[in-house]
Amino acid sequence: MNHLLQAVGFGLVTSSIVALAAVAVSLQVSVTNFFNFAYGDFMSFGAYVAWTANNQGINFYLSVVLGGIAVGALGVLANYLVFRPFMKRGVRPVTLLIAGVGLSFVVQNALILIWTPAPRRFSLNLGNALHLGPFLLTPGDLIMIGAAATLLVLLHVMLAYTKFGKAIRATSNNIDLAQSCGIDSDRVISLTWFIAGLLTAVAGVGLVLQESTLSPTTGFTELFVIFGAVILGGIGRPYGAMLGALIVGVLTEVSGAYVNGAYKTSIAFGVVIALLLFRPQGLIKARGLIS
Amino acid sequence: MLYFITDLLVLGCINSIMVVGLNLQYGYSGLLNFAFYIYVAIGAYVAAITTMGPSTVPGISYALGWTLPWWAGVILGGLVAAIFGALVFLLTVRRLRSDYLAIVTVAVAFIVWNLIDTYQPLFDGDTGLFNVPQITGKANVSTEGYSAIILALSAVCLALFVWMSRRIFRSPFGRLLRSIREDEQVTAAFGRVSWKPQIAVFGIGSFLAGIAGGLLIFYISAWSPAAFAPLESFILLAALIVGGSGNYWGSLLGAFVLIEALAEIARYVPNFGNGANVGALRAIVIGLVLILMLRYRPEGIIPERWLKWYRTKDTAPAAEPAKESAAKAAEDPAAESMPQSAPRPVRPAKVTVAARAARPDGGNVLLDIRDVVYSYGGARAVAGCSFSIDRGTVTGLIGPNGAGKSTLVEILSGRLAPQSGEVVLDGRSVGGHGPAAMSRLGVARTFQTARLLSHLPVIENVMIAAPKQRGEDPFAALFWQRGWHNQEVALRKEATELLAWLGLSSHLDRPAGSLSGGQRRLMEIARALMAHPRLLLMDEPTAGVYPETSQLIAHRVREIAQSGVTVLLIAHNMAFLSWVADDVVVMAEGRVLTRGSLEEAREHKDVIAAYLGVAAGESRGPQASSVARRGRAAQVHGGE
Numbered sequence: 001m002n003h004l005l006q007a008v009g010f011g012l013v014t015s016s017i018v019a020l021a022a023v024a025v026s027l028q029v030s031v032t033n034f035f036n037f038a039y040g041d042f043m044s045f046g047a048y049v050a051w052t053a054n055n056q057g058i059n060f061y062l063s064v065v066l067g068g069i070a071v072g073a074l075g076v077l078a079n080y081l082v083f084r085p086f087m088k089r090g091v092r093p094v095t096l097l098i099a100g101v102g103l104s105f106v107v108q109n110a111l112i113l114i115w116t117p118a119p120r121r122f123s124l125n126l127g128n129a130l131h132l133g134p135f136l137l138t139p140g141d142l143i144m145i146g147a148a149a150t151l152l153v154l155l156h157v158m159l160a161y162t163k164f165g166k167a168i169r170a171t172s173n174n175i176d177l178a179q180s181c182g183i184d185s186d187r188v189i190s191l192t193w194f195i196a197g198l199l200t201a202v203a204g205v206g207l208v209l210q211e212s213t214l215s216p217t218t219g220f221t222e223l224f225v226i227f228g229a230v231i232l233g234g235i236g237r238p239y240g241a242m243l244g245a246l247i248v249g250v251l252t253e254v255s256g257a258y259v260n261g262a263y264k265t266s267i268a269f270g271v272v273i274a275l276l277l278f279r280p281q282g283l284i285k286a287r288g289l290i291s
Numbered sequence: 292m293l294y295f296i297t298d299l300l301v302l303g304c305i306n307s308i309m310v311v312g313l314n315l316q317y318g319y320s321g322l323l324n325f326a327f328y329i330y331v332a333i334g335a336y337v338a339a340i341t342t343m344g345p346s347t348v349p350g351i352s353y354a355l356g357w358t359l360p361w362w363a364g365v366i367l368g369g370l371v372a373a374i375f376g377a378l379v380f381l382l383t384v385r386r387l388r389s390d391y392l393a394i395v396t397v398a399v400a401f402i403v404w405n406l407i408d409t410y411q412p413l414f415d416g417d418t419g420l421f422n423v424p425q426i427t428g429k430a431n432v433s434t435e436g437y438s439a440i441i442l443a444l445s446a447v448c449l450a451l452f453v454w455m456s457r458r459i460f461r462s463p464f465g466r467l468l469r470s471i472r473e474d475e476q477v478t479a480a481f482g483r484v485s486w487k488p489q490i491a492v493f494g495i496g497s498f499l500a501g502i503a504g505g506l507l508i509f510y511i512s513a514w515s516p517a518a519f520a521p522l523e524s525f526i527l528l529a530a531l532i533v534g535g536s537g538n539y540w541g542s543l544l545g546a547f548v549l550i551e552a553l554a555e556i557a558r559y560v561p562n563f564g565n566g567a568n569v570g571a572l573r574a575i576v577i578g579l580v581l582i583l584m585l586r587y588r589p590e591g592i593i594p595e596r597w598l599k600w601y602r603t604k605d606t607a608p609a610a611e612p613a614k615e616s617a618a619k620a621a622e623d624p625a626a627e628s629m630p631q632s633a634p635r636p637v638r639p640a641k642v643t644v645a646a647r648a649a650r651p652d653g654g655n656v657l658l659d660i661r662d663v664v665y666s667y668g669g670a671r672a673v674a675g676c677s678f679s680i681d682r683g684t685v686t687g688l689i690g691p692n693g694a695g696k697s698t699l700v701e702i703l704s705g706r707l708a709p710q711s712g713e714v715v716l717d718g719r720s721v722g723g724h725g726p727a728a729m730s731r732l733g734v735a736r737t738f739q740t741a742r743l744l745s746h747l748p749v750i751e752n753v754m755i756a757a758p759k760q761r762g763e764d765p766f767a768a769l770f771w772q773r774g775w776h777n778q779e780v781a782l783r784k785e786a787t788e789l790l791a792w793l794g795l796s797s798h799l800d801r802p803a804g805s806l807s808g809g810q811r812r813l814m815e816i817a818r819a820l821m822a823h824p825r826l827l828l829m830d831e832p833t834a835g836v837y838p839e840t841s842q843l844i845a846h847r848v849r850e851i852a853q854s855g856v857t858v859l860l861i862a863h864n865m866a867f868l869s870w871v872a873d874d875v876v877v878m879a880e881g882r883v884l885t886r887g888s889l890e891e892a893r894e895h896k897d898v899i900a901a902y903l904g905v906a907a908g909e910s911r912g913p914q915a916s917s918v919a920r921r922g923r924a925a926q927v928h929g930g931e
Contacts (some may be wrong), residue, residue: 035390082582091589093390094323098532099585101525105578109571117567220521224401227394235391262409269398273383276395280387 002134007257008250009135015249016148017210019242021203021222022229023152024196026241028075030172031185031192032083033236034093035227037100039200041107043219046071046201047208048115051122060124064205071204072197078103079193084186104220111216119215122208144206151199152242158195159238168192172236225252225265228272234282243283248272297438299551301510304445305503307546310530311452311539312499317528318536318595319456319465320492321472322380323393326400327500328523330376334368334501335508336407336414339423341367346415353415361426365505372501377494380486397521408516419515423508431512441510448506449543452499456539458769459492460598463754463762463779466747468492469537470755473744480704480738481756481822482730483763491765522574526550529581535591538598545591549577595746596802654718657682657857658703658826663712663722664881665698672698674881675712680826685848685858687872687889691902694878696861697739700830703859704736705729717825731758733825737818737832739861741811745804749795749814752803753786756821782821789817794843809840816847820856827851829860833867845870865889877901 025039036042050067054060082103086096126139137145159165170178171188179185207222208214225248233244248268256264275283309331316322342364345356359367383395408417422430426440459465470478471485478485508514526549534545557573584591659679665672673695680686688696701707703714708723715721716732724732735756744752760782762768762775790796793813798806806814812832819827832848833841841864848871852858862868868875868889875892877884879901885892892898 035394085586094321094393095585095589097323097390097393098528099582101528102578102581102585105525105529105574105581109574109578112567112571113564113575116565118565224394224397228398231391231394260409263405266402266405269402273395273398276387277382 003257004254005134006136007254009137011250011253012135013137013141013144013210013249014253015246016145017203017206018222018226018229018249019245020148020151020199020206021226022233022241022245023155023238024199024203025226025230026233026236026238027155027168027192027199028196029230030236030238031168031175031189032087034083034096035100036078036083036103037097037223038078038104038107039100039226040219040221040223041104041111042071042074042197042200043204043207043222044111044214044216045074045107045204045219046197047122047204047214047218048111050201050205051120051208051214054122064202067201067205068198071201072194074107075193075197075200076190079190084189108216108220115216117216119213121212122205122214123212124209140209144209147202147206151202155195155199155238164188164191225268228269232272232275232282234284237282237284240282240284294433294435294438297435297442299555301438301442301445303547303551304442304449305507305510306527306530306550307543308445308449308452308499308503308506309527310534310542310546311449311456312496312503313527313531314536314539314542315456315459315492315499316496318531318538318542319459319472320468320489322489322493323390324396324493324496324524325393325528326396326521326524327496327527328519328521329400329403330372330497330500331504331507331523332407332514332519333375333403334365334372334504335514336368336420336504337371337501338364338368338505339420339508339514340414343420343423351415351418352412353420354413361424361509365502365509368505369498369501372504373494373498376497376500377490380490380493400521400524404516404519417516419513419518421513423512423514425509425512438510441506445506448502452502453539453543455495455769456542458772459495459765460539462768462772463760463775464488464765464768466751466755467760467763469747469751470744473746474742477742477744478755479726480706480730480736481818482727482758484727488763488765495765526577529577532591533580533584535593535595535597537595538591538593540598541591541593541595544593549580553577655681657717658859659713659715660699660703661713661715663699663702663709663714665695665702665707665710671881673702673709676878676881676883677712678876678883678886680857680859682857683852683855684873685852685860685871687868687875688859688861688878689863689868689875689892690878690884693880694901695881696878697830699878700736700828700859700861703729703826703828704734730822733823734828735819735822735824735826736828737812737815737830739830739834741808741815743803743806743811743814746802748800749790749803749806750783750786750799752814753790753817753821754782756818757782757785758822786817786821789820790814793817793847809836812836812844813840816844820851824856827856827858829858831861831863833862833864841867842870
């Protein structure tokens with residue numbers, strides 16, 4: 001029992017990282033209706049920027065914020081240079097997905113050119129793990145869970161109560177109608193990319209801290225776990241993405257505690273696929289996105 | 292030097308086989324498989340463990356060890372990959388939109404990769420298999436002579452697979468795949484089930500991957516999980532898109548140019564910085580090429596439309612002078628302006644619309660709608676609608692917006708199931724049978740907004756509707772052309788004549804997307820007739836159509852009815868209705884208001900009230916008057 005609860009504790013850490021990333025993906029998908037295949041590389045990029053800033057002696061938290069701004073800027077740039085021209089032409093979502101593959105090639109290999117493929121150590125030494133009830137968590141884990149919870153609450157407040165949040169929801173519901181109501185959807189989409197970028201960098205750093213190492217493929221290897229959480233939760237549904245992330249994260253760690261740890265991601269994928277067979281539209285019904 | 296060239300060609304051929312396989316899945320059918328290389332790996336592993344002897348070295352363990360001959364290993368590898376592909380498709384793919392499908396294929400591939408990498412008894416885990424005996428019986432031979440043998444073998448395989456691709460492309464099976472790729476709803480409306488042809492082509496594509504894997508392992512003698520990183524699948528996909536997806540020559544070009552040529556160029560770039568830089572630059576170039584191609588030339592270097600859709604001699608009969616003049620004669624009314632009164636009778640030229648024979652016991656009533664109800668959420672669109680239609684008549688379905696006309700047509704075409712009540716077609720209850728079944732029972736339709744397979748030529752758009760095409764069976768398409776060739780020639784002739792009859796002869800080979808609004812309507816009629824319907828449903832065939840084209844449509848609808856097809860059409864254009872309709876059914880608020888000739892309907896006081904937005908003679912307030920004015924204006928305009 002204790003074994004299980006500890007695994008659930010680790011699962012919560014993984015869940016909070018996946019949740020941040022999945023919500024970022026879901027937010028962007030909800031306004032643009034396609035998956036950014038280069039998303040994992042965006043995470044790696046954010047982590048590299050934060051790592052570099054931190055190595056230059058900048059405060060850790062400030063470094064993460066810098067990473068967030070960098071990924072936000074990359075997202076806006078990618079939107080303008082790569083994705084927007086396709087969207088203006090009204091292509092199928094598949095084409096945008098493949099364009100994202102191209103972007104992923106470019107970003108991931110640019111990371112190799114800039115930072116070399118050698119793995120980097122990146123960790124926070126804040127002391128030993130603490131026993132909190134049944135859980136065994138390091139201070140870094142606690143910070144991660146806290147950061148994810150805070151950011152997601154902030155995001156919820158923004159979506160639910162601000163004018164900009166309303167504009168995002170309107171754009172995601174019906175972009176043409178939103179435009180004709182005077183919403184500058186280009187601006188909304190750009191800002192959404194930026195906000196998604198901020199969350200992405202935090203998730204990227206969290207991922208790296210959990211593994212203590214950083215390499216150009218760090219983010220890419222997690223890409224499908226994140227997409228799995230998004231699809232499971234219901235595409236374009238940020239709250240569904242949180243639920244999907246919780247399930248995927250806890251599932252990964254709990255199964256890792258009982259079977260060979262090497263299979264844990266496979267088991268999570270297997271369960272996601274099995275759940276999708278019964279609910280192809282996701283746990284919270286996706287909005288107008290399933291053909 | 293010689294070894295360098297043969298080595299290059301061997302890898303080029305094997306990569307080409309992979310890209311040709313991927314082209315069958317993505318290019319022909321629009322099924323995006325992001326993990327194609329996993330099927331290559333399955334083929335390679337299966338070929339290896341079925342031809343190797345049982346493991347004798349301690350610490351190395353793998354399954355089977357059957358010591359089969361090499362060719363059996365290659366074929367088994369292909370078959371296992373094909374079966375696995377079909378299973379993956381069956382479980383996941385057919386339920387999801389194609390970009391999610393891409394993501395699911397990666398998740399499945401990850402599980403397979405993970406299993407191979409971690410579970411040692413299967414394929415020796417992450418160390419992989421070494422010293423796989425080559426075709427000559429030895430292992431690890433890499434001489435010119437040996438690579439020449441493999442080159443000959445893989446070139447023969449490649450030629451065979453390109454020939455197969457070509458066969459599929461030109462067959463009704465290929466046409467069906469293209470049509471499903473373009474618009475699944477159209478193929479469903481004409482009785483086709485999407486997943487059957489798709490699973491076949493997904494399996495064939497995976498089979499090619501497996502064969503390529505088998506050839507590769509007999510060339511390089513070794514295989515390990517590191518050899519099939521996700522990157523490989525994406526490079527194949529990039530090659531396909533750059534070369535031209537849908538076109539088998541494009542696949543070859545992409546494989547040689549993007550994969551081989553770039554790899555060779557990369558060899559000559561001097562290394563700088565750390566060792567990974569040249570490889571990274573190569574990947575960046577691939578990524579940029581992929582994005583730029585999608586942006587500026589999405590059809591690839593060699594577009595699909597450059598392929599001939601059929602052999603010229605197949606269409607030779609259509610070009611006979613007699614037919615030409617018949618087609619001309621049929622085209623005339625479109626060009627000529629018609630008096631606005633009674634339609635000039637036009638003899639149905641040479642074209643006979645093939646109607647299906649009625650069931651002998653069917654009586655005179657073809658369609659009987661009894662108390663049909665359908666609501667969307669709380670809104671009752673069709674609220675207890677009943678009427679019947681006699682054989683060979685043209686019935687107009689009219690009524691104000693929101694009367695439930697289109698919903699009723701959706702029910703009759705099978706896309707919606709009535710929530711209560713009964714639809715009886717030719718004495719048989721057919722409510723809720725689904726579009727494919729309704730199509731097989733002889734119901735064909737046109738859509739409210741014309742739906743076309745816009746990248747396909749007009750003639751293919753029409754031919755797709757013909758029922759019982761023997762060449763749509765994958766096996767027949769590939770290996771038994773004799774079984775369907777004559778039927779195909781006849782269908783092409785029929786489609787050509789139908790299109791000529793509707794004034795579209797000069798557009799046969801143009802992509803349907805280039806047609807104008809009116810031409811699209813005409814093409815939809817040709818398509819519906821190609822299905823040899825008993826009942827033709829037309830949802831606003833003249834909406835947004837130039838008046839002269841409306842007249843042509845009116846003539847043709849009359850002629851269609853004369854040849855025995857029953858027509859039910861929704862229309863708002865009263866002039867059009869007065870030309871074509873034997874009688875009209877007026878619907879309002881989901882019910883039949885009245886039934887009779889157009890003149891009778893016009894005089895009917897309930898009809899006037901319904902059109903003018905007045906319920907039972909009582910005004911609905913200030914809005915009613917403006918609605919009334921608009922309603923009257925429409926009617927006056929229509930009636931003049």
